Amino acid sequence: MTEWTPLDPALAKVLPTGEPVNVSRRGFLSAASAGALVLGFGLPVGAARAQAVGAAPAVVPGTRVPAFLAINPDGTIRLQSPFAEGGQGVWTAMAQIVGEELDADPATFVVENAPTGPDYQVINGKMRITGGSMSVRSSYDTMRRLGASARAMLIQAAAQRLSVPASALSTQPGRVVHQASGRSLSYAELAPHALDLPAPTTPPTLKDPKDFRWIGKPQARLDVRAKSTGKAQFAIDSKVDGMLHAAVQHAPRLGLAVGKIRNEAAVKAMKGVHSVHVLDGAVAVVAPRFWHARRAVEAAQVDWVEPTGASYRPMPATFSTADHAAHLATVQGTEEVAESTGDVAKAFADAGAKGTLSATYHSQYLNHAQLEPPSALARFNADGTLDMWFPNQAPDMFLAEVAKASGLPPEKIRIHSPLLGGFFGRHFLYPKGNPYPQAIELAKRVNAPVKLIWTREEEFLRDPLRPMAAVRFRGAVDANGMPLAIEAVSATEGPREGIADKRSGEIDPTALEGLAGKSYALPNKRIAQIFVKSPTTVAYWRSVGNSMNDFFYEAFLDELADKGGQDPYAVRLHLLSGNARLTTLLKAVVDLSGGWKRGPFTAPDGTTRARGMAMASPFGTQTAAIAEVSIADGQVKVHDVWQAIDPGSIVNPAIITAQVNSAVALGLSQALIEEAAYKNGERVARNFDGYPILTPDRMPRVHVRIVESGEKMGGIGEPGLPAVPPAVANAVSRLRGQRVRTLPIGTLS
Known part of the structure; x- marks a missing residue:
């Protein structure tokens, strides 16, 4: 379990529950919003914080x-x-959850990103991130209690105003009602009085789910109108008075330093140039307009030199991804075992040569390729404070690093977190992978606010990658052809250990999730890792280790089924015979697809098609997918993807459907097209012309069925992805009669 990724049972046991605490009106509201009801919610641990200005003790x-x-x-x-x-x-989900217990229409909510501070570290009482598909599931109970407490306080205020017992009052959306007299008061009318009341001393009673008005039902997204009309503000849109713009040219290989700028005088003389700067591994130009800064920095002729001292992950000039893939497939080393059941060695011996199978599978490096490139705006203020605007998924983590980079204490720094223009794990804290240190340094040097944007070319150069791996499988089948044993040894570096640039002494779960922890009841299994440090910088990527490991496992499981002469659907049902939840889910996706039909078969349009299936269990959610494909002129066409998803319980089915569609798109893009490649130590692709992604004409029809098992709530943002690549690969393998063991599938011969 990484700090920034999937929620495991150990963490779930210590997640905060939180009870509401009233907060003084002066603590959060300015004069412009006087009269509003303000509440906070917190853990029942330690002293409550009085938020009144000038009277607030420190928050632990x-x-x-x-x-x-x-x-x-x-x-x-x-x-x-x-x-x-x-x-x-x-944001829409948060409004639904709070609104449900408050009895307020979510459409009346205006949601904003909270500022930094311990008050908002709602995950494990000490962490605040947007990632690991944790947002809703980690805060669901707390946010419900927040809404219920607010409702109770409004009822108490109405009881005093109407001189009736609180027990005689009820609520309708946005109003407190006294049914006996027909009188009612709006929440807005009651807010000035309610905010001075104490929070309930006992936890408020939460609604029975059968009475939910908004939770569990489709609700229009709160952010769509602003995005559709161009009013939404992203980090790249940020601007302040007196702001200068900056652009950078990074070294072609990480670790190189600036030797000299051969044409520095000419660059300084270019139109609009304010100044030219040498940074760590980069050259920057500052100008009143971004276009002038970009043109000038791209014109700079830089001599890059090898580092003379220690540097972070210096890239060797000889590195290539093709050579690294070959190395991973054969490298020997200590096999650190993450999971071991039964007696794998005996199972292979019993199966003999006829009943065993070996195969090596490969995954590729991947860019995040989010639409909004990174940017950062830094403004040092006359009062000694610093304001920063940049896209991020963990403002409090960045706060500590901004303090180091700026030399200011955290209390003098304000982190503004605008809307994210896509993220997929890109906007966490990555050494050498974020522009904020450069913006801070440039703002100091020019004594003015500086907004730095990394062009797409610079983003592709410094974007930390989804790791590469090679997994060596051995499998055995029993006398009936059913899987008897699986051994998987992955040669890779996990994202968590890669970002930290060190090993903790334990296996990084993000390296093996999707290989280890599978729910199939195999009597013998062994899952291990050979740690191989990546020459590249690495990162979290949507669904993290599951994004590649479920491809490995589910594709090899199909291969093992073929070895035993068994149908993949029958094999999965057999291995899940004691698991009612996953059996139900698997049957649901088969039913959704109109019945299991592996193929090859001839479709009504005359094309020859096949189907593949796969399952995944990421982030507390269970998924099963079926893909139908054909091949024409060497190109795989995915016609339909059916996915059944069981997150336990749900908040907004429309958002779930949208997220599954999104995950399918990214999963297909990974499976068919995307690959970040290196030659001679340099990235081959520097923009989308060299790094194509899935285009609309290749997007299949997506069919989604939500299954609510009532189990503990799981995540939604990422779980729809991992089963897609193996489902497609299994279908292609069936159609061609040749296994797909490496992604991307690309153009077939």
């Missing part, structure tokens, strides 16, 4: 995890979200 990080809610005089409701919105719909 992790002892309270409040967010706050404001009911404005116009009836709108402001919610400060601990989670960033990047297209996944979390």
